[in-house]
Amino acid sequence: MWKVAAKILGKIKSYKSMAEIQKLLLVDDEPGVRESVQAYLEDNEEGRVTTASNAEEAWKILQQETPDLIISDIMMPQIDGYQFLEQLREDPRYQTIPVVFLTARGMTRDRIKGHDTGCDAYLAKPFDPEELESIIRNLLKRRAAIAKTSTDSSELEKITKELESIKDILHGQMGNNSGFVTTPPPMSIELTPREQSVLDLVAQGLMNKEIARDLNTSVRNVEKYVSRLFSKTGTNSRTELVRFALKHGLTK
DSSP states (O other): OHHHHHHHHTTHHHHOSSSSOOEEEEEOSOHHHHHHHHHHHHHHTSOEEEEESSHHHHHHHHHHOOOSEEEEOSOOSSSOHHHHHHHHHHSTTTTTSOEEEEESOOOHHHHHHHHHHTOSEEEESSOOHHHHHHHHHHHHHHHHHHHHHHHHHHHHHHHHHHHHHHHHHHTTOSTTOOOOOOOOOSSOOOOOHHHHHHHHHHHTTOOHHHHHHHHTSOHHHHHHHHHHHHHHHTOOSHHHHHHHHHHTTSOO
């Protein structure tokens, strides 16, 4: 049974949305489970598994390194899986880590308790290997998607604030009136109507997807227009482009 589980977990490389190896934390008081899963994954170099025989040991490991996913038994000495999961969900550092329960407790009330506590998946022994494979794959994909969305949102917010700051400086709206004087561009720059539209929207802090939506075109086309604007203005980033455009009166 556990050899099958270890083989499935060994496929985690195909689930990864990033090039780096996924880190798993396996918490189980059965030595055979820990050894078989860890041995398979490390032999195939498809994932790195850190094992713990109880929740207290797992918590110490968490302080040193945050895993991408946790697989935990429920029936463990001292601190059971439910209590361990409650600790995880109460700590902001570990609230988003996917947790899979593998346990012999398959009663409906046990599953409900697991979900209410915050586990992402609950599989009773014996479980269907294909179901475990699907759960692991989707949990890792979902975590990667959430991380990407969070990063994109933070990056957009940063760019928007920077562009607003540039506008304030260039338009002399700062308290000390230290704005730049708008001057003609150092070379003759002719923009097509579509390039001008894209430039105006970039200056508003919009990203390519938003610009494509507003102009009813594809993201690929927007990327081409932005690339042309970089080339025509001699800039290398959106921030540089907006700074240049505002300083030389190419946009408002």
